[in-house]
Amino acid sequence: MAEKNIGITVKKADNISEWYTQVIQKAELADYTKVSGCMVIRPRAYEMWEKVQDYFNKRIKALGVKNAYFPLFIPESLLLKEKEHVEGFSPEVAWVTHAGNSKLNERLAIRPTSETIMYDSYKNWIRSYNDLPLKINQWCNIVRWEFKNPMPFLRGREFLWQEGHSVFATREEAEEEIRTILDIYADVMEKLYAVPVMKGKKSNVEKFAGAVETLSIETILPSGKAIQIATTHFLGQNFSKAFGISYLDRDEKKKHPWQTSWGISTRTLGIMTMIHGDDKGMIVPPRVAPVHGVIVPIRLENDKKAFKEIEAVKEQLNSHEIVIDERTGYTPGFKFNDWEMKGIPVRIEIGPKDIENKSVMLVRRDTGEKKPVKVAKLKEEFKVILDDIQKNLLNRAKESMEKHIVEVSDYASLKKAIKDKKVAKAYFCCEDACEEEIAEETTAKTLNMPFKQPNLDGKKCMHSGKDAKALIYFGRSY
Amino acid sequence: MAEKNIGITVKKADNISEWYTQVIQKAELADYTKVSGCMVIRPRAYEMWEKVQDYFNKRIKALGVKNAYFPLFIPESLLLKEKEHVEGFSPEVAWVTHAGNSKLNERLAIRPTSETIMYDSYKNWIRSYNDLPLKINQWCNIVRWEFKNPMPFLRGREFLWQEGHSVFATREEAEEEIRTILDIYADVMEKLYAVPVMKGKKSNVEKFAGAVETLSIETILPSGKAIQIATTHFLGQNFSKAFGISYLDRDEKKKHPWQTSWGISTRTLGIMTMIHGDDKGMIVPPRVAPVHGVIVPIRLENDKKAFKEIEAVKEQLNSHEIVIDERTGYTPGFKFNDWEMKGIPVRIEIGPKDIENKSVMLVRRDTGEKKPVKVAKLKEEFKVILDDIQKNLLNRAKESMEKHIVEVSDYASLKKAIKDKKVAKAYFCCEDACEEEIAEETTAKTLNMPFKQPNLDGKKCMHSGKDAKALIYFGRSY
Numbered sequence: 005m006a007e008k009n010i011g012i013t014v015k016k017a018d019n020i021s022e023w024y025t026q027v028i029q030k031a032e033l034a035d036y037t038k039v040s041g042c043m044v045i046r047p048r049a050y051e052m053w054e055k056v057q058d059y060f061n062k063r064i065k066a067l068g069v070k071n072a073y074f075p076l077f078i079p080e081s082l083l084l085k086e087k088e089h090v091e092g093f094s095p096e097v098a099w100v101t102h103a104g105n106s107k108l109n110e111r112l113a114i115r116p117t118s119e120t121i122m123y124d125s126y127k128n129w130i131r132s133y134n135d136l137p138l139k140i141n142q143w144c145n146i147v148r149w150e151f152k153n154p155m156p157f158l159r160g161r162e163f164l165w166q167e168g169h170s171v172f173a174t175r176e177e178a179e180e181e182i183r184t185i186l187d188i189y190a191d192v193m194e195k196l197y198a199v200p201v202m203k204g205k206k207s208n209v210e211k212f213a214g215a216v217e218t219l220s221i222e223t224i225l226p227s228g229k230a231i232q233i234a235t236t237h238f239l240g241q242n243f244s245k246a247f248g249i250s251y252l253d254r255d256e257k258k259k260h261p262w263q264t265s266w267g268i269s270t271r272t273l274g275i276m277t278m279i280h281g282d283d284k285g286m287i288v289p290p291r292v293a294p295v296h297g298v299i300v301p302i303r304l305e306n307d308k309k310a311f312k313e314i315e316a317v318k319e320q321l322n323s324h325e326i327v328i329d330e331r332t333g334y335t336p337g338f339k340f341n342d343w344e345m346k347g348i349p350v351r352i353e354i355g356p357k358d359i360e361n362k363s364v365m366l367v368r369r370d371t372g373e374k375k376p377v378k379v380a381k382l383k384e385e386f387k388v389i390l391d392d393i394q395k396n397l398l399n400r401a402k403e404s405m406e407k408h409i410v411e412v413s414d415y416a417s418l419k420k421a422i423k424d425k426k427v428a429k430a431y432f433c434c435e436d437a438c439e440e441e442i443a444e445e446t447t448a449k450t451l452n453m454p455f456k457q458p459n460l461d462g463k464k465c466m467h468s469g470k471d472a473k474a475l476i477y478f479g480r481s482y
Numbered sequence: 483m484a485e486k487n488i489g490i491t492v493k494k495a496d497n498i499s500e501w502y503t504q505v506i507q508k509a510e511l512a513d514y515t516k517v518s519g520c521m522v523i524r525p526r527a528y529e530m531w532e533k534v535q536d537y538f539n540k541r542i543k544a545l546g547v548k549n550a551y552f553p554l555f556i557p558e559s560l561l562l563k564e565k566e567h568v569e570g571f572s573p574e575v576a577w578v579t580h581a582g583n584s585k586l587n588e589r590l591a592i593r594p595t596s597e598t599i600m601y602d603s604y605k606n607w608i609r610s611y612n613d614l615p616l617k618i619n620q621w622c623n624i625v626r627w628e629f630k631n632p633m634p635f636l637r638g639r640e641f642l643w644q645e646g647h648s649v650f651a652t653r654e655e656a657e658e659e660i661r662t663i664l665d666i667y668a669d670v671m672e673k674l675y676a677v678p679v680m681k682g683k684k685s686n687v688e689k690f691a692g693a694v695e696t697l698s699i700e701t702i703l704p705s706g707k708a709i710q711i712a713t714t715h716f717l718g719q720n721f722s723k724a725f726g727i728s729y730l731d732r733d734e735k736k737k738h739p740w741q742t743s744w745g746i747s748t749r750t751l752g753i754m755t756m757i758h759g760d761d762k763g764m765i766v767p768p769r770v771a772p773v774h775g776v777i778v779p780i781r782l783e784n785d786k787k788a789f790k791e792i793e794a795v796k797e798q799l800n801s802h803e804i805v806i807d808e809r810t811g812y813t814p815g816f817k818f819n820d821w822e823m824k825g826i827p828v829r830i831e832i833g834p835k836d837i838e839n840k841s842v843m844l845v846r847r848d849t850g851e852k853k854p855v856k857v858a859k860l861k862e863e864f865k866v867i868l869d870d871i872q873k874n875l876l877n878r879a880k881e882s883m884e885k886h887i888v889e890v891s892d893y894a895s896l897k898k899a900i901k902d903k904k905v906a907k908a909y910f911c912c913e914d915a916c917e918e919e920i921a922e923e924t925t926a927k928t929l930n931m932p933f934k935q936p937n938l939d940g941k942k943c944m945h946s947g948k949d950a951k952a953l954i955y956f957g958r959s960y
Contacts, residue, residue: 035603039555039590044603047548047618054549070525071532076592076623076640077517095582100592102577103627112517114554114578114592125513125522134809140525145554145623149581162554331612 020227031286031346034156041154041161049273051294063188069139077112082120086246092213096148114147122169123247132252141168157274165269171261178262182236185266186219189234197276198289198397200405204452209439216240222451224408225278228425230479236266279401286347289397290390296324298343302336302355310359320382415467422448427479431472433465451477498705509764509824512634519632519639527751529772541666547617555590556599564724570691574626592625600647601725610730619646635752643747649739656740660714663744664697667712675754676767676875678883682930687917694718700929702886703756706903708957714744757879764825767875768868774802776821780814780833788837798860893945900926905957909950911943929955
């Protein structure tokens with residue numbers, strides 16, 4: 005069988021978007037479809053998403069959050085109920101107008117987020133303090149009709165996410181929850197995807213349409229472009245007032261409860277790919293890897309005894325996902341490249357000499373390092389190597405992220421930083437007009453303001469010269 | 483606090499649709515929304531669906547099936563590619579025509595099933611025999627714009643399901659898979675939902691639009707109405723030819739592969755509710771129950787010592803899901819009714835006497851039977867009772883199903899059986915015209931033909947008088 009060139013044909017440093025597009029397709033993470041801006045999430049990526057779902061479900065269920073499912077469709081009249089919210093979303097809503105051969109009486113929005121459809125039910129379910137807190141999450145598809153160029157996972161017209169929507173009797177509980185969930189999101193990124201994050205609060209301009217306060221985690225891609233990963237919103241009583249949600253408190257008074265919403269999406273799969281991959285292709289962090297190791301037999305075709313040994317090696321590693329590459333008609337070299345491109349954390353080479361010595365050769369995907377290991381020691385060595393790969397990927401990504409951040413003290417330096425593809429950390433007055441001016445001139449926007457702020461006494465905004473309200477990150481962002 | 487009447491106000495035997503509608507809402511399984519025909523799947527039902535997902539994922543992953551996700555939208559031109567298929571689905575397709583303020587160039591169908599969008603990708607992924615078999619499943623939402631009256635779970639415009647789509651090099655593998663998957667569906671129903679099923683093959687009239695052969699599991703509701711639960715389809719080469727899917731075989735020849743598709747949906751939640759419930763409300767089979775037991779403390783308010791004992795009881799049962807009903811302001815009687823309505827398998831009553839005797843009172847939801855159990859023996863007794871409830875529910879349902887089936891040998895008896903709200907088992911010529919005549923006259927359709935058929939020599943169709951091709955079930959069906 006002819007071996008076609010399966011490798012990535014462009015270097016990551018030379019053209020990261022072309023590199024990304026090739027990796028996504030050649031590593032079989034996603035594929036384009038005939039529907040513009042919509043893609044297939046292929047099994048190799050979806051299995052990672054399932055690992056994220058498992059982890060996140062465990063964490064939120066421990067907080068008393070329950071999963072449910074609300075309709076895909078939102079009647080136009082419902083979507084219009086919270087003014088800021090509808091202004092934020094209506095430019096990118098997809099509309100259903102017909103069913104079969106009939107025209108619908110009212111057109112239906114395909115959910116761009118589910119606040120409006122969910123809270124219209126919450127209104128009926130919440131009567132007394134006994135019904136609070138109410139904490140519901142759903143895993144679903146979301147449609148936002150992007151008019152910019154689509155990028156698989158990072159920007160598209162349909163994606164998968166979870167959206168949590170909680171209702172509390174007190175403001176304090178709601179404000180606490182959005183911090184707790186943000187920490188879980190940070191754990192998903194750092195512990196599973198090995199992606200470092202910047203946690204903080206969004207500016208007024210960048211906050212969610214309809215929220216009082218939005219928190220986010222963000223990171224910086226190797227190109228220097230920032231990207232928002234996930235957000236949690238404190239909605240105050242905005243929606244409970246707009247939707248007429250109220251409860252009878254212990255003091256027999258009717259009150260509007262306090263609400264939150266929060267989401268993380270399949271965008272994370274793209275971020276991870278962008279951050280860890282190299283010129284050979286994808287690198288999958290072990291904690292989200294559907295396959296941890298691939299055994300490539302070398303010059304052992306038709307050797308039945310050797311095959312028994314190979315099976316025994318797999319058995320040794322049965323607490324991990326291991327595949328044996330038994331494809332015929334391909335050279336070992338082709339197979340090495342293929343699995344490297346797909347990013348499997350460890351390659352396990354077994355040749356006639358290894359069979360003789362009762363050993364295998366382990367090859368790390370992240371560093372390329374080779375290590376001969378006795379089969380008797382394989383089980384523990386394999387685990388050590390996986391843990392080390394996970395740690396190494398996070399450390400490498402942290403270093404890269406930090407290298408992209410510069411602290412600037414005047415506007416000229418901010419402009420230069422943005423031009424140099426950096427993220428700038430700067431003192432800022434936090435006024436909308438000032439932010440919009442900066443955005444216009446630099447195409448950079450604010451990412452977020454770290455929770456731990458320095459003493460701001462005497463500090464001035466690097467653009468307006470007014471008193472600084474925060475040290476904040478500015479960057480070009482997806 | 484005033485205790486509103488929370489009970490079901492109609493007897494199941496008197497008006498099963500009204501009874502069902504009340505149970506669904508009062509047991510908090512589902513709720514109506516402002517979108518006609520679309521409902522919320524509330525946590526109490528969704529948690530059961532998650533148990534089904536877990537079980538089914540394990541079973542199909544063991545067969546090598548991988549999960550993935552394909553777009554919600556299908557361009558009209560793709561939907562039109564397989565003639566029979568589009569004719570079957572187009573009357574109930576919801577169409578997206580606009581996004582934001584723009585009209586789309588081509589209108590997009592919201593998936594009524596995903597054959598067409600998936601196989602357009604399969605065409606690109608399948609090149610050689612090395613790429614086969616390809617087995618992909620997705621869990622997703624489906625929209626079919628029903629114009630009949632909606633019934634929560636049983637008939638609606640949006641539902642959740644899984645759809646598996648496999649591709650094989652040989653016809654035999656495909657034909658085997660649809661039988662294997664049908665067995666898994668039967669296990670989901672019988673082992674998890676405690677719902678007995680009739681397995682068999684669909685008639686030509688009732689098979690899936692575009693399939694060569696459709697297998698199904700069906701059951702009979704207490705009303706005597708039959709309902710299709712799930713189907714598996716052997717698609718032959720119909721779609722591989724229509725979509726241009728081919729592979730290079732070992733003999734260097736290009737061939738069209740053989741395909742299957744199969745699905746089970748949230749309809750199962752409604753079927754289970756309909757079958758097991760009684761005049762007090764829902765009865766949840768333990769294997770899908772999100773909560774197995776509820777502890778109701780009686781006259782123990784503010785008794786700190788007793789509360790410690792109650793916690794210890796819960797700890798004893800920590801391999802099950804147990805909740806303690808600590809709500810204030812409600813009588814024990816109110817709480818009993820409430821949990822009975824929600825169908826929790828076992829109630830655990832604890833009063834001052836029980837604390838003294840180191841015992842609890844277990845009350846089974848299915849039979850109402852009470853049994854005092856020493857705390858020391860609780861762990862094992864509880865498990866025995868749960869297993870017995872699961873078995874009892876299935877047996878009861880089996881008896882009810884069998885009581886609804888009558889074997890008929892002439893057309894007059896068939897008509898009488900259908901009029902009497904029975905399912906009729908009859909010899910049948912299997913010709914489309916004959917089936918359509920019967921359907922017109924009786925409003926009954928064929929359900930399926932059992933795999934194990936009697937010797938048909940000399941047997942005649944009870945309607946046409948022609949040679950019988952099968953013993954088949956006829957019934958009014960959802």
